[in-house]
Amino acid sequence: MTARASRRNRRDLNRTVRLLALLVALVVALTSVLPVTRAEAQQRPKTVVEMLFGSGTRAEPPRRVIKKRVIRKKRDVRAQRATPRKKRTATRQNRSNPTRASAAKPARSAPAAAAAAADTSTAAPAKSENARTILVVGDFMAASLADGLMESFADDELVFVTSKANGSSGLVREDFYDWPNELGPIIDAVEPDILAVMIGANDRQPMRVSGNILAVRSDGWTAEYEKRATDLARIAEARKVPLIWVGMPSFKYDAMSEDMVFFNDIYKRAAERVSGEFVSIWDGFVDEKGSFIYSGPDVNGQTARLRGSDGLSLTDDGEDKLAFFTRKAVDRALGESPAQVALDDEALPSLQLQPLSNAANATVSAPIALNDPSFDGSDALLGTASQQNAFSLEMSPRDRLVLNGDPVNAREGRADNFAWNAKSDAIRSTPPVIYRGSIDVKTLKENSGLTPPKEMPTILDAIIEDWENSGADGAQSSGG
Structure with a gap:
């Protein structure tokens, strides 16, 4: 019974396979005979499973169309990248010869000319x-x-x-x-x-x-x-x-x-x-x-x-x-080689003469204290006030010192005040520690009782003295 059942099952399986193969052949024959629409022709070939059970997905566009779209997109990007370079080159050529550039341009319509006149952000200034x-x-x-x-x-x-x-x-x-x-x-x-x-x-x-x-x-x-x-x-x-x-x-x-x-x-x-x-x-x-x-x-x-x-x-x-x-x-x-500028009525009011004095001739400016919260001192740097009196012919302190040799009147307490009017106790002492005028070393030694230092020996004398001292020290050590 077992062998007979297995042979029957094998026959049923072979029959089923033959039936499926016949069904597939019939479907292929029908599809080749029936008319094919343009939309179906653009779709990719269906698989056996799709032909038997159908497909719920939408047909993909042909690969050739996608490739064309990609190529077209790349060309558009390249054209956009090349546009600024062409505009800049054209602008430079127009700047090099405005007359030639204007003559080469075709005549514009009225709306285009009005739009070009309104957009002056990129126009080069006239020379x-x-x-x-x-x-x-x-x-x-x-x-x-x-x-x-x-x-x-x-x-x-x-x-x-x-x-x-x-x-x-x-x-x-x-x-x-x-x-x-x-x-x-x-x-x-x-x-x-x-x-x-x-x-x-x-x-x-x-x-x-x-x-x-x-x-x-x-x-x-x-x-x-x-x-x-x-x-x-x-x-x-x-x-x-x-x-x-x-x-x-x-x-x-x-x-x-x-x-x-x-x-x-x-x-x-x-x-x-x-x-x-x-x-x-x-x-x-x-x-x-x-x-x-x-x-x-x-x-x-x-x-x-x-x-x-x-x-x-x-x-x-x-x-x-x-x-x-x-x-x-x-x-x-x-x-x-400066340019020749015409001195017309419009240019004359804008001319400014150079001042006769500068910041180096400035005198004194009120200081600004570091601990002054209101900063009510001078609000201008040193030299600014002198520009207001640009046409004054009075000599500055610098010119008086350099040209005439007149000393600068130093202000009390300032770093350049070298005046010493009040005599200190050191000057009133006898003998005084400060001498005025020229004095030689002999007079200084006699009045002050100072003795000059011992004269420095030569190198040869120093070597001989050092050798003698070393020999005496050796003799004393041997005698002891």
Whole structure:
């Protein structure tokens, strides 16, 4: 009975399996024959369990659609990140030449023009007619220098920065762009008050001179390159334009940085030959070991990205730092040649004459007691009262002492009061302990009965005396 029952159970199981397989085949055949809608076609294939028992979950969107959405989102983020850089560059270009920028813009509609006129928070101030001009020439590094200077002098209406840089130019390839021949006409057309030169990043290449090819940094190449740099500086000297030559920074490649150090020495000598100023920016773009860095402290002392990913170009923060080093020399040059200001009716009331006296000529100011809670003493520092009497021709105590030799009338109880009018008991004593006037040592010994100290022996006498004393002590010890 047991064997028969087991065979029957095995037959029932096989029958059930065949029935399920037939049911699955029937469902698959029906789904292939029936029409498929577009929504069902976008769904992922169902499993056998879902086909038999159904699925209560919502169909997931196709993976391809998700991928497209992610790619589109990344593109939007990249576009947003690139927007500030484009706006800042456009702003700097407009500041460099407002006339050109206004001519290049298309005509706006009335609502757009009204909205632009209302938003004046980002508009650059108009430059004065008497503004001094800074001309920047050179290669692509000079273009970055011009952008930084434009940003630095954006709020100064008396300084105008313009750029005539050629990104691929240099002093080697005169067949591409001849700076010694082009710079003169540029200066005559712009009439700048200061000339800033930054060039040399493209000059690491052989030079052709009189049909001969000279290797980089060879003797002939160096002599010719230094001559061309000096000729460029002589052009500014001939037109009496102050020259500021900005050196090259370090670059990503060690060989290129080594050549830049060599070039900077040539630029420095060329600028000094015409009484120009050389600005070294090397330390601003290297670390404490002198190696190239992508990021470093900006003009505010905060860590920022200074160089581009190529290791050559400068970021906005790098341009600002480049202008920070250069502006010190620019301010000195601008101070030597002040702008011509017209003295019209509006400017005259704002003029202030320098006072004839200063704080050094001040006399006395009422002191403020430390234990005075009301502080009813003087509420101004020493020297402030003298500014009120700026046009007084009376000599100050300092001038009377230095020029005329008159002593200062010291106030009683003050530290500079050296007067001693009352005689003390020490002076009335006989003999007195204080002598007035000049007196020699002999008179002092006779009157006071003082004996001078014994004369100090020489070193030789001291050694002999010490040796004799040691010998006497030894004799006494042996005799005892």
